[in-house]
Each structure stands twice: as C-alpha cells, then as structure tokens.
Amino acid sequence: MFIDIHVHTRRIPGPPRANGQTYATPEQLLERYAKIDVDSAVLLPSVNPECTHVPQSNEEILEICQMYPGRFIPFCNIDPRAVANSADAPLDRLMLFYKERGYKGIGEVCANLPFEHPMVRNLFKHAESVGFPLTFHIAPAIGGQYGLYDDPGLPQLEKSLQDFPGLRFLGHSQAFWAEMAPLQNDRDRYGYPKYPITPGGAVPKLMERYENLYGDLSAGSGYNALARDEEYAVEFLDRFQDRLLFGTDICAPDTPTPLVDLLLRFKDEGKISATVFEKIAYKNAQLLLNL
Numbered sequence: 001m002f003i004d005i006h007v008h009t010r011r012i013p014g015p016p017r018a019n020g021q022t023y024a025t026p027e028q029l030l031e032r033y034a035k036i037d038v039d040s041a042v043l044l045p046s047v048n049p050e051c052t053h054v055p056q057s058n059e060e061i062l063e064i065c066q067m068y069p070g071r072f073i074p075f076c077n078i079d080p081r082a083v084a085n086s087a088d089a090p091l092d093r094l095m096l097f098y099k100e101r102g103y104k105g106i107g108e109v110c111a112n113l114p115f116e117h118p119m120v121r122n123l124f125k126h127a128e129s130v131g132f133p134l135t136f137h138i139a140p141a142i143g144g145q146y147g148l149y150d151d152p153g154l155p156q157l158e159k160s161l162q163d164f165p166g167l168r169f170l171g172h173s174q175a176f177w178a179e180m181a182p183l184q185n186d187r188d189r190y191g192y193p194k195y196p197i198t199p200g201g202a203v204p205k206l207m208e209r210y211e212n213l214y215g216d217l218s219a220g221s222g223y224n225a226l227a228r229d230e231e232y233a234v235e236f237l238d239r240f241q242d243r244l245l246f247g248t249d250i251c252a253p254d255t256p257t258p259l260v261d262l263l264l265r266f267k268d269e270g271k272i273s274a275t276v277f278e279k280i281a282y283k284n285a286q287l288l289l290n291l
Contacts, residue, residue, distance in 0.1 A: 002260070003285040004033070004041035006108070006135065006172065006218035006247035010056065011064060021252035026064050028253045030071065036260045038248070039282065040071050042289075044135060047077040048110040050146035051137075058098060065102075073289060075135070076103040080111050080119040087118035092126040099130055104289045107135025107170065110146040115156035120148060124160060128167035133288055135216060138175040140191065147173055152183055154202040161210040168288065170245070171203065172216040177225035179203045180236075191221060197229040207240050214288070215240065217280070218247025223259045234271045241276045245284050 009029050013022035024032070029041065045061045046052040058076040065072040076098035083089040095106065106127050113120050127134045138157070139147030150156040154176075161169065171177075174191030179202035184195065203225075207213050216222065226233035237244060248257045267277040285291065 001282055002036065002038045002246050003282040003291075004038050004218075004248050004250075005170070005245040005285050006044060006216050006249050007041045008044055008046060008249070008251055009064060011060065024250055024253045024255070026068060026072070029250060030068065032250060032253075032257070033071075036257055040073055040291075041248075042073045042075055042104070042285075044075050044108045045077045046108075046110070048079050048112075048146060050112045051110040058103070062101060062103070073291070074098075074103045075105045075107055077107060077109070078123065080109075080113060080117070080123040085119070087122045089119070089122060090126075091123055092130055095126055095130040095132060099132065103132075105133040105135065105170075107133075108172065109134060109136045109148060111148065112139055112142055112146055114142070114149045115160050121160070121163070124164045124167055128164045131166075133168040133170060133214070135170040135172055137173040138171075139173070140175040147175070150175070152179075154179055154206060157213075158206055158210075161206065161213055165210075165212055168212050168214055170214045170216040172218060172222070172247075172249075174221040177203065177221040180225045180228075180232075192224045194224075194228055197232040204236060204239075207243065211243070213243070214284075215244045216247050217244055217259060219249035220256075220258075222247065222249075223262065226262060227258070230266075230271075234266060237266070237272050237280065238276055241279050242284060244280045245288070246281050 008023050009026050010023045043061045043064060045056045045058050047055045061074045065074045078091055078094050137147035139145045139149050142149050178191035178193055181197040181201040263277060266272045
C-alpha cells in the first residue's frame with residue numbers, strides 16, 4: 001500500500017500547461033491508483049501564477065476530497081503575496097480557516113521568490129505557528145520558471161530550517177534532489193544528473209543536520225535521486241527512513257510512476273527491509289499528517 005504525498009488534479013481540466021498537458025481528473029487518478037496500490041493521496045492546489053494559467057481554489061480541493069471520502073487528503077495553498085503583498089500580511093488567518101476545515105498542510109509553494117524574501121519568511125512564520133507542514137518547489141533561477149529560488153548548495157533553505165525549527169519542510173523538485181551530490185556545473189531547470197553520488201551533497205547534509213527537513217520523493221526528480229546511484233540510494237533510504245515519503249506528482253493522465261517499481265524491487269531484493277519500505281510507502285505520511 002502507498003500514500004501519495006504529492007499529486008495534482010482538477011475536476012474540469014483547464015487550459016493546457018506549458019508542456020501541453022492538463023491535470024488528470026480525480027476519476028483518472030483513481031484509475032491509475034488502482035493499478036499501483038495507492039490507497040490515498042495529498043492533493044496540492046496550484047495557486048501561484050508562475051506555475052498555472054488559471055489558479056486553482058483551495059475550495060475545489062476540499063470538494064474533491066468530499067466527493068471521494070478517504071481517498072484524498074486536502075492541502076491548502078497560499079501565495080506569499082496574498083492579502084496585502086507585504087511581509088506582515090496576516091496569513092495565519094487564512095491557514096487557521098483552512099485547518100479548521102480539515103486541511104492537513106500547505107503547498108506546493110511555487111512562488112518564484114527567494115527563500116529569504118520577507119514575504120516568503122512571513123509565510124513560513126505563519127505555517128510554523130499554525131502547525132502545517134509545507135511542501136516547496138525549488139527553482140534554480142528567478143524568472144522564466146516557478147518555484148522558490150535558492151543558490152547552489154541550498155544556503156537559503158538551510159537558513160530557513162534554522163530560523164523555523166518547528167516548521168516541517170517537505171523538499172521537492174529537480175533543483176532540490178539534484179543536490180544529492182555536489183553539483184558539477186550542471187544546475188539547470190531540469191536537474192536530472194546521472195553521475196554517481198559522491199559525499200558532500202546538500203540534501204543529505206541538511207537532512208542530517210535538521211530534523212525538520214523531510215524528503216518528498218515524488219516526480220522524476222525524486223526517482224532520479226535514487227535511481228542515479230542505487231547503492232547510495234539504499235543507504236540513504238535506510239538512514240533517513242523516518243523522513244522520506246513516497247509520492248507520484250502525477251500531473252497528466254499518463255504521467256509515469258517509476259518510483260513504485262523501484263521501491264518494490266528494493267524490498268523484494270532485500271536491499272531495504274519491509275519496515276523501511278512501509279515507513280516510506282505510507283507510515284511516515286500517516287504520522288506527519290496525523291491520519
């Protein structure tokens with residue numbers, strides 16, 4: 001069984017995204033899930049204008065969850081520029097409103113602003129106070145793409161982990177998972193390095209130092225982080241077994257889900273124990289979200 005920590009859907013597909021695809025409908029998601037044994041999934045609304053042509057409401061996410069009880073788990077999403085476009089906007093009022101209605105976290109935060117931007121830090125401050133975990137997407141540049149910006153080596157993320165120790169950050173995206181090893185002058189928006197992992201990568205270093213950093217293994221980026229060096233992947237999964245979470249990031253009806261087969265193979269071949277597999281597949285999500 002799996003719990004998917006990261007997926008997107010719309011009841012009525014909107015305009016195609018930049019790649020020409022539209023999000024899967026809830027019905028299409030459930031059809032996919034029946035084939036890969038996903039029991040339930042966290043729905044992440046797309047609200048930041050950088051990553052969607054038509055922003056999605058948090059309310060649509062809750063409606064979908066209510067249509068399929070027990071199958072979907074709602075996250076809300078709030079743009080750091082919301083309410084007042086200022087660093088003292090009372091974003092906690094919005095978060096508390098949604099928390100009272102059953103939302104379990106916030107994300108995927110995709111505003112193309114630096115981690116250290118005052119409005120982003122304001123978002124982090126309020127998410128910490130409300131007790132929401134927060135899923136972020138990292139972009140390697142400002143402009144032309146979506147995601148919070150950080151420098152190579154992720155120093156701004158580290159400062160955020162230090163300054164908001166009660167906020168559980170779920171790391172995600174190409175620019176995050178590419179840092180499993182020191183970069184070799186290859187930091188681009190796609191971020192799927194294939195060379196073996198050597199010591200000193202920012203992701204394992206930060207996960208070792210900060211217990212409030214979790215790993216969202218969804219999408220091609222999370223899969224590549226493990227598949228690029230399977231020997232290291234087994235060690236990484238074992239070392240951080242309590243803070244790694246399975247996900248798919250299905251963004252279209254036919255989005256591949258290679259992480260399913262990789263984790264099952266590792267378990268079947270005895271490379272990871274059944275205990276480690278179960279934590280990553282669903283138990284860590286249950287604990288993180290109080291399911």
